Amino acid sequence: MRRVSGSPPGSHEKFLGLEEFVDERERLVGELERRVKSAEKLALSHSLDHKILCRISRRQPSALSLSEHEIVFEIETSTYLKSPVNVGDYLAAVNCANLQLVLLEIVSVQRADILSIVGREAPITVAPPDPSGLATPVLVAARPLTAFDYDERSGGFKEVPRPVVLPLEPQSPIFRPKPELVAKLLGLPDEGVVVGCLLTSSLLPLAEIPVKIPLKAFLQHVLIVGSTGSGKTTFIKNMVAALVAGKDYRVESGMKPTPVIFDATGEYVQLVLPPPKWERPDLDLEEEERIREGIYAGIEPPNEIVVLLPITKEELEKILNCIREAARGITGGELARKVAEKLAKDYVDEVLLKLLGENIERLEVEKVDTVEMEESTVRILETSLKIRISSREICVRVVPLALEFARAKRDLHELSPDFSTQARHFLPRIIRVLEEDIIGREFRSLEEFAASVDEKRNVLMNRYKIHRGTLDNISRCTWALVDTGIFDVSIPAGEVSISIGEPSDYGALLSSAKGIPVVVDLHRVSDAEYIIVHRLLRQIFRWKYDAYERREPTHQVIIIIDEAHRYFPSAGFGERDSLELLARQLTTIARLGRMRGLSLVFSTHLPDDVHRVILQLSNTKIAFRSEPQYLERVGIPPEYRERLANAPDRVAIIRSHIFRSHYAPVKTTPPLVGHYDLSAITLMRTSARGGSGGGS
Numbered sequence: 068m069r070r071v072s073g074s075p076p077g078s079h080e081k082f083l084g085l086e087e088f089v090d091e092r093e094r095l096v097g098e099l100e101r102r103v104k105s106a107e108k109l110a111l112s113h114s115l116d117h118k119i120l121c122r123i124s125r126r127q128p129s130a131l132s133l134s135e136h137e138i139v140f141e142i143e144t145s146t147y148l149k150s151p152v153n154v155g156d157y158l159a160a161v162n163c164a165n166l167q168l169v170l171l172e173i174v175s176v177q178r179a180d181i182l183s184i185v186g187r188e189a190p191i192t193v194a195p196p197d198p199s200g201l202a203t204p205v206l207v208a209a210r211p212l213t214a215f216d217y218d219e220r221s222g223g224f225k226e227v228p229r230p231v232v233l234p235l236e237p238q239s240p241i242f243r244p245k246p247e248l249v250a251k252l253l254g255l256p257d258e259g260v261v262v263g264c265l266l267t268s269s270l271l272p273l274a275e276i277p278v279k280i281p282l283k284a285f286l287q288h289v290l291i292v293g294s295t296g297s298g299k300t301t302f303i304k305n306m307v308a309a310l311v312a313g314k315d316y317r318v319e320s321g322m323k324p325t326p327v328i329f330d331a332t333g334e335y336v337q338l339v340l341p342p343p344k345w346e347r348p349d350l351d352l353e354e355e356e357r358i359r360e361g362i363y364a365g366i367e368p369p370n371e372i373v374v375l376l377p378i379t380k381e382e383l384e385k386i387l388n389c390i391r392e393a394a395r396g397i398t399g400g401e402l403a404r405k406v407a408e409k410l411a412k413d414y415v416d417e418v419l420l421k422l423l424g425e426n427i428e429r430l431e432v433e434k435v436d437t438v439e440m441e442e443s444t445v446r447i448l449e450t451s452l453k454i455r456i457s458s459r460e461i462c463v464r465v466v467p468l469a470l471e472f473a474r475a476k477r478d479l480h481e482l483s484p485d486f487s488t489q490a491r492h493f494l495p496r497i498i499r500v501l502e503e504d505i506i507g508r509e510f511r512s513l514e515e516f517a518a519s520v521d522e523k524r525n526v527l528m529n530r531y532k533i534h535r536g537t538l539d540n541i542s543r544c545t546w547a548l549v550d551t552g553i554f555d556v557s558i559p560a561g562e563v564s565i566s567i568g569e570p571s572d573y574g575a576l577l578s579s580a581k582g583i584p585v586v587v588d589l590h591r592v593s594d595a596e597y598i599i600v601h602r603l604l605r606q607i608f609r610w611k612y613d614a615y616e617r618r619e620p621t622h623q624v625i626i627i628i629d630e631a632h633r634y635f636p637s638a639g640f641g642e643r644d645s646l647e648l649l650a651r652q653l654t655t656i657a658r659l660g661r662m663r664g665l666s667l668v669f670s671t672h673l674p675d676d677v678h679r680v681i682l683q684l685s686n687t688k689i690a691f692r693s694e695p696q697y698l699e700r701v702g703i704p705p706e707y708r709e710r711l712a713n714a715p716d717r718v719a720i721i722r723s724h725i726f727r728s729h730y731a732p733v734k735t736t737p738p739l740v741g742h743y744d745l746s747a748i749t750l751m752r753t754s755a756r757g758g759s760g761g762g763s
């Protein structure tokens with residue numbers, strides 16, 4: 068006999084009769100039955116294969132405590148053999164108690180022969196094999212991760228991930244959840260740039276679950292690390308292709324972001340090319356194709372690209388000489404246009420056409436922009452080339468780039484890490500006194516300025532009290548800058564000079580490239596790459612800063628710096644405190660840039676090689692295969708370190724506040740766009756040529 072539940076304790080206790088007890092029991096069982104049925108119905112409607120896989124074990128208690136989070140269930144051998152469950156896989160259950168939908172992660176799978184369960188005989192001999200002994204249920208343990216509450220009104224679930232605070236009732240149905248349900252339960256961002264498919268904690272791909280980085284998260288900057296060949300560049304290229312395709316994020320119309328890539332190796336212009344065949348012996352092609360179809364459907368190489376191409380004085384001279392030889396008598400604007408064409412065509416030939424061989428159907432110059440400047444100078448602005456490859460029309464806009472003393476003099480002291488602290492301090496003043504007081508006019512070139520520093524050395528020392536050592540440093544560093552050949556690229560050609568400079572308006576250039584990748588191809592100017600990266604970074608930042616001050620809306624610009632250690636090293640670099648200066652500048656750009664829609668993505672092989680501020684500034688870190696100690700440096704938790712240290716190519720862990728669990732293992736496919744090893748191809752061609760030469 069039991070007290071009627073709900074009646075107050077004390078003298079008025081009323082006891083149930085047997086019949087009432089049976090009735091109540093029946094009611095309870097009826098209610099339980101209803102809940103089990105509802106749970107089953109819900110499970111079936113959210114199951115990937117419309118099947119219940121198994122139920123929470125009746126044989127073991129199901130307990131949840133603050134320290135223990137494991138539940139156990141058994142799967143029929145036949146079901147298991149048809150479709151095994153793996154450690155790390157996600158399953159889901161509907162709790163019969165409250166109809167909560169619970170996401171489960173498998174933590175262990177146990178197989179036991181019948182002998183280990185019922186074997187009572189003393190182990191005197193080895194038991195002979197008996198396949199029927201294997202017909203035992205598979206014992207699985209799983210960890211409840213998060214849950215959706217049942218919504219009585221809609222008869223579905225409230226799609227807000229909640230912690231699991233009740234044990235799953237024994238007999239609750241377990242099923243394989245639909246991929247989109249897993250994504251929602253895990254709280255993965257539902258919009259953003261697709262960067263790969265989700266992996267289980269055992270690093271098995273879930274080909275239909277995209278991992279997206281919201282555009283907003285890029286504003287808190289990203290660091291990518293991974294040893295050589297682990298897949299950083301492939302990852303970036305695939306990410307840029309997804310960014311340009313823009314189908315997984317929302318953005319105000321006409322405000323698609325521009326990815327700007329600083330490219331030390333000349334690989335990124337290949338973005339517009341078709342991808343290479345995926346044919347490495349270690350590839351599971353079926354799996355890679357499933358990922359491509361699952362998350363990258365419709366993503367193609369971009370049809371347009373802007374290349375900012377640094378041109379040195381020497382190179383312009385070479386081109387000019389070639390043209391003069393080929394077409395004597397051409398002068399003025401016509402000559403400048405020819406130079407512009409040749410410069411663009413030679414470049415496209417080197418970095419694209421050579422890779423494709425016969426596949427090019429057509430190459431033509433669509434447009435050449437030049438402008439007449441003062442003092443009979445013609446400036447080359449941009450050349451658009453149209454290329455047709457396998458019936459795709461691609462536009463490559465080549466924008467030649469050089470620096471001008473007149474425009475860069477304000478920042479000159481920041482363009483070389485070798486200026487001493489004193490030199491950096493005095494340089495703007497020295498330029499001013501030389502131009503205004505001593506020479507009386509503005510310098511036309513960096514070379515003129517360098518020569519003037521040497522020539523007026525005594526005046527600067529005696530009248531302006533500039534220290535000898537400071538002048539020595541300024542002279543040495545300025546001449547080194549001159550030697551890069553990237554300043555004041557202007558060459559007389561008959562009645563005009565042909566010149567190359569900086570874009571007159573970076574904002575206008577980048578605004579003309581919304582949703583179009585901009586590549587700063589540095590592979591031919593290794594002496595000047597540092598200067599160019601810092602100058603451009605600063606100029607883009609300035610445009611953003613000024614527009615913000617004027618309250619003009621600008622579109623998001625995502626600056627990607629592959630091989631970032633070349634430009635933001637951690638040590639062994641320049642004058643004593645130039646690293647600190649660099650760090651301060653970068654911090655300003657990163658902090659203020661955030662509000663103004665400027666994002667930075669750094670990629671490097673070792674986190675220790677880039678300046679430590681980069682680690683601090685990047686809220687999202689993406690780690691590919693690396694030594695465990697480097698993974699620790701970027702905050703990858705111990706349980707992932709060992710696995711990631713031995714992970715295959717293109718597998719990474721993303722550590723970011725954008726994920727509820729702070730981590731997401733991802734994998735991207737082999738390149739979705741052109742990705743060819745320029746040096747290997749050049750080598751191949753050279754050796755092929757060498758071979759035939761030897762035979763003739």
Ligand SMILES: Nc1ncnc2c1ncn2[C@@H]1O[C@H](COP(=O)(O)OP(=O)(O)OP(=O)(O)O)[C@@H](O)[C@H]1O
Pocket residue numbers: 293294295296297298299300301302343344345346347350672716717737738742
């Ligand atoms: N066409 C292809 N098919 C299949 N796999 C490819 C293809 N091209 C490259 N890969 C694979 O992608 C891997 C990653 O190459 P990727 O250039 O992205 O590496 P990385 O991390 O940028 O290296 P590095 O530090 O040398 O620049 C390579 O090791 C290679 O195995």
Ligand SMILES: [Mg+2]
Pocket residue numbers: 299300301629
């Ligand atoms: Mg690379």
